[in-house]
Amino acid sequence: MTLELRDITWRQGGRDILHDITLSFGRGNVTAIIGPNGAGKSSLLRIASGLSTPTGGRVMLDGRSITTLPARKLARHRAMLTQESEAAGQFLVRQMVMMGAGMAAHRLDIAQQGLLADALVKRVGLEGFANRQMMTLSGGERQRAHLARVLMQLEVAMTDDTLPGFLLLDEPISAQDPAHQALVLQLARQHARRGGGVAIVLHDLNWAAACADWLVVVHRGTIHAQGPPETVLTQDLACNIFGLRHGCVHRHEKTARPFILPHDNIDEETDRCTSP
Amino acid sequence: MTRDISRTPWLLALLAALLVMTALFALDTGATAVHLHDLWHPATDVTGQAAQLVLRDIRAPRIVMACLTGAALAVAGTIMQGLFRNPLADPGLAGVSSAAALATACIIVLGGSGSWVSWLGRWAIPCAGIAGSFAGMGLLYLFATRGGVTSMTAMLLAGVAFGAFSGALTGVLIFRANDAALRDLTFWTMGSFSGATWGGIGLLLPFLLVAGGLAAYLAAPLNAMLLNEHNAHLMGYPVERIKSLSMLAVACATGPAVSLVGAIGFVGVVVPHLVRLVVGPDHRLVLPASAMLGAILLTGADTMARTLASPAEVPVGIVTALLGTPAFVWLLARSHRTGIA
Numbered sequence: 204m205t206l207e208l209r210d211i212t213w214r215q216g217g218r219d220i221l222h223d224i225t226l227s228f229g230r231g232n233v234t235a236i237i238g239p240n241g242a243g244k245s246s247l248l249r250i251a252s253g254l255s256t257p258t259g260g261r262v263m264l265d266g267r268s269i270t271t272l273p274a275r276k277l278a279r280h281r282a283m284l285t286q287e288s289e290a291a292g293q294f295l296v297r298q299m300v301m302m303g304a305g306m307a308a309h310r311l312d313i314a315q316q317g318l319l320a321d322a323l324v325k326r327v328g329l330e331g332f333a334n335r336q337m338m339t340l341s342g343g344e345r346q347r348a349h350l351a352r353v354l355m356q357l358e359v360a361m362t363d364d365t366l367p368g369f370l371l372l373d374e375p376i377s378a379q380d381p382a383h384q385a386l387v388l389q390l391a392r393q394h395a396r397r398g399g400g401v402a403i404v405l406h407d408l409n410w411a412a413a414c415a416d417w418l419v420v421v422h423r424g425t426i427h428a429q430g431p432p433e434t435v436l437t438q439d440l441a442c443n444i445f446g447l448r449h450g451c452v453h454r455h456e457k458t459a460r461p462f463i464l465p466h467d468n469i470d471e472e473t474d475r476c477t478s479p
Numbered sequence: 480m481t482r483d484i485s486r487t488p489w490l491l492a493l494l495a496a497l498l499v500m501t502a503l504f505a506l507d508t509g510a511t512a513v514h515l516h517d518l519w520h521p522a523t524d525v526t527g528q529a530a531q532l533v534l535r536d537i538r539a540p541r542i543v544m545a546c547l548t549g550a551a552l553a554v555a556g557t558i559m560q561g562l563f564r565n566p567l568a569d570p571g572l573a574g575v576s577s578a579a580a581l582a583t584a585c586i587i588v589l590g591g592s593g594s595w596v597s598w599l600g601r602w603a604i605p606c607a608g609i610a611g612s613f614a615g616m617g618l619l620y621l622f623a624t625r626g627g628v629t630s631m632t633a634m635l636l637a638g639v640a641f642g643a644f645s646g647a648l649t650g651v652l653i654f655r656a657n658d659a660a661l662r663d664l665t666f667w668t669m670g671s672f673s674g675a676t677w678g679g680i681g682l683l684l685p686f687l688l689v690a691g692g693l694a695a696y697l698a699a700p701l702n703a704m705l706l707n708e709h710n711a712h713l714m715g716y717p718v719e720r721i722k723s724l725s726m727l728a729v730a731c732a733t734g735p736a737v738s739l740v741g742a743i744g745f746v747g748v749v750v751p752h753l754v755r756l757v758v759g760p761d762h763r764l765v766l767p768a769s770a771m772l773g774a775i776l777l778t779g780a781d782t783m784a785r786t787l788a789s790p791a792e793v794p795v796g797i798v799t800a801l802l803g804t805p806a807f808v809w810l811l812a813r814s815h816r817t818g819i820a
Binding site: 252253254273274275276277279282283285287294295298299303305344356401432 | 694698702703705706707710712713714715716717718755759760761
């Protein structure tokens with residue numbers, strides 16, 4: 204019961220964006236994909252979702268190549284929050300969330316869909332916003348409204364005895380304040396605990412180490428390392444891949460998971476040199 | 480800003496009632512003093528027969544044609560705006576109208592003596608227009624499609640270029656035209672329902688049924704397309720099929736109508752906007768409401784066209800443009816203020 208990428212390569216504009224990617228997302232856990240800017244994280248997620256077709260290799264969902272699945276069927280088993288979701292200005296939040304039920308076959312009537320949509324709007328912290336127009340929302344609120352739509356897609360499929368599907372999130376906390384960052388990642392973990400698969404592209408290494416069961420480090424279009432956060436997010440990785448300073452990786456007292464303090468990376472020497 | 484969704488079924492019922500009232504009013508009004516009650520209470524046998532003739536063979540087909548054309552243009556405009564996610568898109572951008580105009584001009588100016596033209600008789604011009612509009616749309620679609628993926632941006636830009644080019648070719652034909660052809664052409668480019676017949680409606684109807692069926696299928700997918708193509712795909716919609724079926728729907732709704740009654744502007748752009756202001760962006764409501772409002776407005780405009788300067792007729796395209804331009808500018812100013820455009 205996995206979403207697998209086998210020997211994936213992806214070329215665009217004569218350049219290798221991804222190569223030799225073999226990776227498997229399991230149901231029941233959260234995988235965070237980390238890496239520097241331009242490493243190919245989002246491309247990897249787009250290929251896993253079927254949005255982009257790889258130049259080489261295959262993406263398998265529970266043993267079947269996703270290219271053989273019609274869009275409608277695929278939508279029952281995976282949903283994705285993209286970075287560039289349109290404002291869809293005049294839609295009400297509730298209308299937009301209900302759109303998630305669109306093509307996935309399910310047994311819910313309109314009233315039941317409405318109840319589910321209301322529950323999801325509440326879960327993403329937008330209680331009281333259901334009848335607001337999307338364009339009146341802030342960027343962070345809008346991002347969470349789209350998250351509710353994406354969750355709706357998998358939830359309605361689950362009412363039809365389908366296993367919890369794969370939730371793919373591309374930088375879902377980029378527009379969120381700290382409390383809502385925690386809320387969004389908590390929702391992702393809940394989906395995994397219910398038996399769904401979760402893959403999240405994250406820039407924040409601390410959130411990645413804190414919430415993920417498995418870390419995948421993408422660097423220059425290939426997988427540099429993967430494993431549990433404790434073994435992957437090492438001092439060497441922080442220095443060699445992310446260009447951070449020695450001594451910046453610490454261990455959390457209670458969880459023993461690694462974390463990085465920004466304070467360790469401020470270079471006071473450089474400050475002094477550049478100031479007159 | 481909130482919107483009460485519960486009032487939308489009432490709104491559709493209200494529009495339907497308004498449409499029936501407009502049609503009855505239009506049937507009762509005209510250059511000759513024939514009214515609906517003459518059917519039941521004729522002053523003499525002669526007025527009874529005249530009433531039947533005027534109402535059944537002149538006004539009724541005209542009103543039905545105006546209703547169908549208004550609905551078709553408004554539906555096509557709604558689909559175009561949804562598909563291109565551009566509030567100013569209209570069927571003219573898809574190359575349909577300009578191709579129909581070019582084909583029509585070819586027949587009017589060059590085709591006078593061709594054997595198949597005389598065989599088709601008075602249907603030669605609409606048939607050429609229909610063929611031209613489908614050819615124009617097909618050409619653009621093929622141009623914008625690479626490896627099974629249609630680029631809407633390419634289609635839009637090519638549509639503008641195609642419109643300009645076929646406009647130039649039409650210009651060359653106008654340059655070559657004699658006085659009679661010139662008059663026919665001018666009349667066609669302004670649009671008129673004066674030539675409406677039950678036969679013309681019979682020619683139009685199959686295309687509109689196809690367009691209507693497609694529009695019903697496309698309503699929910701077009702909502703998803705507003706969130707952009709990627710999201711629509713991720714939500715399980717067959718994006719490329721939606722695009723090609725939308726184009727087919729626009730061609731079916733616009734080509735035959737434009738070929739039969741000439742180019743009528745602004746209905747396709749303005750009506751969907753007016754409707755969205757009231758019912759919101761959901762295409763499952765916008766499409767039927769636009770169809771009805773388009774029918775109402777064009778029937779109203781045609782009634783004005785044939786009564787304002789009676790017994791002479793103002794081309795209906797002039798009426799819609801005169802009324803539509805200020806409305807369009809108002810919409811532009813409004814959307815500029817609210818940051819939509």
